[in-house]
Amino acid sequence: MELEEQKRLKAEWDALTEEEQFYRTQEDQFKSPSIKFDQNSFSQELTGQRLVIQQERVRVDKGEWIFLYKSPIPGDEEVAKLKKTKPKTLNVNDLNIIVFKAWIDYLPFQTPGQIETIQRIKFTQYMDEQSPPETPRPNVETMYLYLKINLSQPITPIRYEPQPTFQDLISLAPEPQPIPLxxxxxxxxxxxxxxxxxxxxxxxxxxxxxxxxxxxxxxxxxxxxxxxxxxxxxxxxxxxxxxxxxxxxxxxxxxxxxxxxxxxxxxxxxxxxxxxxxxxxxxxxxxxxxxxxxxxxxxxxxxxxxxxxxxxxxxxxxxxxxxxxxxxxxxxxxxVEKTNETRKQQLERLCQEYEILNRTEEVEKHLRDLNLINPKDQDALMKFAFFCLRCAKIDQAVTLVEQALSFDGHNQQNQLLLAGLYQKREKISEAKFILELLLDQDPNNLIYHLFYNLIIQSQDQELADFMMQKAERIWLRQLNLIKQEGMHHEDPQLFDIPWIKIPIPVPDKPEKDKAILEQREQQRIAWENAHNQPQLTEQQYDQMILQLVEFFENACLFELAEQSLSLLNDQSHNKITMLRAKIYLYKSEYAQCLDLIENMLEFNPENLEIRIEYIKVLFKSQAFEKCEKQIKFVLPNPQLREDQITYFSMYLMLGSIYINEKQFGNARAVFTKACQIKDNSSLSWMGLGISSHECEKYKEAEDALRMANLYEPTNDTVWGYIALNCLKDGKRFRDANSALKEMNKTDAGQVNLMVRLSKEFYNIEEYLTAKELLQKAINWAKIQDMLTEEINQFEIQLAETNEKLGLLQQALDIYQEILNGECGSLEEHLKEQINRLHFQTNIKY
Structure with a gap:
């Protein structure tokens, strides 16, 4: 009989279609008990943090836990009574809550466009440290659940091929061509x-x-x-x-x-x-x-x-x-042999030194030379780009970053900077495109999410809020408030598991329906209270936003940094005030910048970092008197010496101030110290050479100037002072003339130096050289919009030099031209000279 029953069942099974076999197996209709619900479907809307978690479960964990609670139908008060009275027909252990868990496989949802999955999931009993020891342990070997999940939208969207790449925006530079013929x-x-x-x-x-x-x-x-x-x-x-x-x-x-x-x-x-x-x-x-x-x-x-x-x-x-x-x-x-530094190292050093003194033209020149060494050197290109950003030359910076990315299109930091530059130039679609590519490559990058949120706030607030929710979850992980990705299967955090409200059958006694439903609601509230999702405090939230602000600050994208500050809860922090000061400095609004820093120093007088920034702003705004006092104040601070570059920069700025104020004795002492701190500083040696020359220490000046010349062979000021020193120290015309030729190769408009050299050549009766120098000086003076009175004095010297060369008519023309212009108090002197020359040349006045 048993054998016949098996044959009958097999024949019946074979007669089923494949779909019928699937459903019958999944539901286990004849082999084991199944969980029955009055309603076998429910829906839940996933938004905000819940949607973020769901995406994470699909992308990383590839699944989710589902928990079922078996709890007694009576309310909590009735359960307490029953436990005390202990009726004979009641097993007290049945009054304890039993929890079951099962793992849902989300791997199918990684398929682009997939919105449905059908699974038969197996349950196990869940117990934690808080579970009572008398909790029943039912046999769950055959406890399964037939589950069908439908999504309104796919978690993994369909991507149509071919997908755009970064090279569609910035083309790679062509491969180097073979050596030309x-x-x-x-x-x-x-x-x-x-x-x-x-x-x-x-x-x-x-x-x-x-x-x-x-x-x-x-x-x-x-x-x-x-x-x-x-x-x-x-x-x-x-x-x-x-x-x-x-x-x-x-x-x-x-x-x-x-x-x-x-x-x-x-x-x-x-x-x-x-x-x-x-x-x-x-x-x-x-x-x-x-x-x-x-x-x-x-x-x-x-x-x-x-x-x-x-x-x-x-x-x-x-x-x-x-x-x-x-x-x-x-x-x-x-x-290289004498200085022990390559051409690249030399140019990098010169850029650093000239930027300390805010001599941006020289910095730009040396950066261009640095790029000529190897046009594909991304480090050199990015140094130039950041310099352009500091100088608010945005278009030039964009070109340089694009050029760097054309050689290496996979550099994410440079891509991110380019997105910021595009945002600054209101090329929103290009900035979004770059950030979307970056998010695909690194879905857990905090800056990418915050930046994307900032870009799309005005276009799609819902998407912007979603990106902020993702950023907050990333920051929670970085603060170790939630576990790292990929640990959910082995060590789930219950606050990450959604509460699913499944309709549960109740006895056909309407008077008890309300009590049962209230009990279920109390259980849900208890679940949420027991497993609250960690939330960022205002302070933690501000720390997160400051990560974005600091990125913009380091990238010199100060407008975006200012925009990001609006997201902060606490606007009074010193760091924020300093950033606002830097934004004013970037805009060359020195008065507002200095006001902010002075207010900070009033409350933090011992803060060395704030005082150093104060000194830099004073120097840049040419408030040299205040700057000198502040530098003298910080120099004795032992903490300053821990940063050799800053320590050196203080001496370099102070020496330059003394040169500017013609305090050459003080300048000489300061530059001597600067040369001791950094013995390969061309600007320090030049400062020492100039100050020694002005103190009539010609031998020391020559030694210092030759050191400056060694570390920067193309500095026209150094060559000019070498020439001047040669003329002052023994009237060495040949040496002076050789130095003058080198100066002329890189002439950058040193008007006063050329005039001084002209006087010295005039004194040794080298009138032709004196004339050439004066003509150059006058041309540069006009280009630089110097005062008319100064230019008039130069032209009078030129006329006197022409007289020495016997060019009386040219001298007369110069005097006449000055007289016809704005001559001021020189009028009488000019008339006397014109009359004298007329008399000498027998020309009727």
């Missing part, structure tokens, strides 16, 4: 030149071997230089004559001919004959080609002489005499 032909030319020079050297050596051996002996003697030059010239003429007559030059000519043809074709873009172009064009081309070839030959020869200096038999020292100019090969290596 022009470079290849130049390298080939250099190789041929080296072979030719070596061949010539060998022929020359073979021809004059005896004479050269004799010359080596004469090196040790006191042979007259004139005799040496004559001997060399004779050998040279003899060699060239023999070399041409023998036809050997033709061999070398053919050797280099191919290289020159390639050079003309690939570098100068010439093909065929040049007879088809005009005489002027052909002459220009031949001139360019000649200059290029001569320079290449000179460089090859210099390198060969330098490498084989010990083996040379003739004296080629004149070839190396020019190697100390900045443009020549090997000079930078000399600088």
């Amino acid at each position: 022009s470079q290849q032909c130049i390298e080939e030319l250099r190789s041929d030149l080296q072979v030719i020079i070596e061949s010539l050297a060998m022929e020359y050596s073979n021809m004059f071997s005896k004479d050269l051996n004799k010359y080596q002996n004469e090196k040790q003697s006191n042979m007259l230089m004139t005799h040496k030059k004559q001997s060399l010239q004779q050998r040279k003429e003899h060699f060239l004559y023999d070399f041409n007559i023998s036809g050997k030059y033709k061999i070398l000519k053919e050797r280099i001919k191919k290289s020159i043809v390639k050079l003309c074709r690939d570098k100068f873009s010439k093909s065929g004959s040049v007879t088809g172009i005009s005489t002027t064009q052909s002459d220009q081309f031949y001139s360019e080609l000649y200059v290029f070839l001569m320079e290449e030959m000179r460089q090859v020869l210099i390198n060969m002489v330098r490498e084989n200096k010990e083996a040379l038999q003739e004296d080629f020292s004149h070839l190396l005499s020019k190697k100390k100019t900045i443009q020549d090969v090997g000079f930078q290596e000399i600088i």
Whole structure:
């Protein structure tokens, strides 16, 4: 009979469709008891923090716990009575609450667009430390729940391919091109030149071997230089004559001919004959080609002489005499060897020093030079970008950040900065696009969520609130108020588990319905009270917002920082006041900035950080008297020495103030200390050199200026003072003239220095040089909008110099031009000079 029953059941099972088999198995209709509800469906709206948690469960935990409570139908008072009376028919343990839990698999919802899942979930009994020891332990081996979940919207939305990438916004820079043909032909030319020079050297050596051996002996003697030059010239003429007559030059000519043809074709873009172009064009081309070839030959020869200096038999020292100019090969290596810093390190140091003194033009120049070393150096590009931000040059900063990202489109910090710059320029859609990409890559980044909230507040308040809820949950984790992601399955926090109100059957006694429903509501309230979701306090919330504010502050996005301050509850904190001061400083509103900092110092007079910021603002606003007092106040503070850069900057600023106020003795002492703190500071050595010069300590000035020149070879002020020092100290015209030439290469408009140099050259009767300097000074004075009275004085000096050169008419024209303009108190003097010159030149006035 049993066997027949099994066969019957199997036949009945086989007759079922696949769907019927699925439902029957899931519901376990015949094998085990199932939980029955009067209503088998319910809905719950997930918003705010609950929606944030739900997304987290799908994305990270891939599931959620469901808890079922079995509680006695009587109310709490009746349960207490029953426990006291203990009726014979009642098992007291049945009055305890029993909790069951089961894990719902959310993995299907990771599929884009998925809104439904059907599962059969198994329950286990849940007990914690608070569970009574007498709690019943029913058999739950076959306790299952058939569960069907439907979502109104997918947790993982459908993404249509292809998805946009950051490269759609900022294209990657093209891969470096292979060496162009022009470079290849130049390298080939250099190789041929080296072979030719070596061949010539060998022929020359073979021809004059005896004479050269004799010359080596004469090196040790006191042979007259004139005799040496004559001997060399004779050998040279003899060699060239023999070399041409023998036809050997033709061999070398053919050797280099191919290289020159390639050079003309690939570098100068010439093909065929040049007879088809005009005489002027052909002459220009031949001139360019000649200059290029001569320079290449000179460089090859210099390198060969330098490498084989010990083996040379003739004296080629004149070839190396020019190697100390900045443009020549090997000079930078000399600088590196003497200063122990590379060109990049040198430029980074100069940028830092010049920015301390707010000399932004020099900083920008050195940053451009830094970028020229390696145009793909992202660190150099970003240094330049942040400098532009500090100077409110937003468009330039955007270009630099975009350029950096074109070389590395995956740098998230630079992407975030670009989003901020786009927001600042009101390119909202681009900023949102970048932040959405960043959120995909790092869903737990606090700054991304807060920034996105800030961007979309005016467009989509609901989405903005949702992003803030996510940010708050991230901050709760960072404060260790809730567990880290991924731990929910192993160690669930009950406040994270939603209360699901499932309709529960009640006896058909209406008088008891109300009491039962009230009991259920009390249980829900008790659940929520026992497992409250941690909330941020106002102080913790402000700490979170300050993370965003500090990011904007560090990125010099002060308008966005100011906008973020409106989210704070407490607006009175020192940190916020300091930020507001920096915003005023950024806007060049110095008075408001100083008022805020002075108020802070009134309540925090010992705060060194605030006082340092105060000094920087005073220096930038050119309030030098107050700045000097404040620097003197902080210098004895031992805490200041812990930060060597700040400590050094105080001396650099104080020395500059003394130079500006012409207190050269004080400046000399201060810059001496600055050089001790940082011995490779070109500006400190320059300050020491200038102050020593003005104190008539010319030897010390020269030593200091040469150190400044070593650490910054292109500083026109240093070169100018070297020239001035040479003229003052022994009237060394040649040295002064050489320094003046270097100054003119990087002339940046040092008007007063040029006028002083002009006077010194005038005093040693070098009137032509004096005139050239005065003309440059006057041109720069007009460009810099100097006072008319000052320019008039310069022009009078120029007229006097023209008189010394015998250019009386030019001098007269200058006097007349000044007289026709705004001459003020100079009118009488000018008329006297004009009359005098008229008399000298016999011109009727």
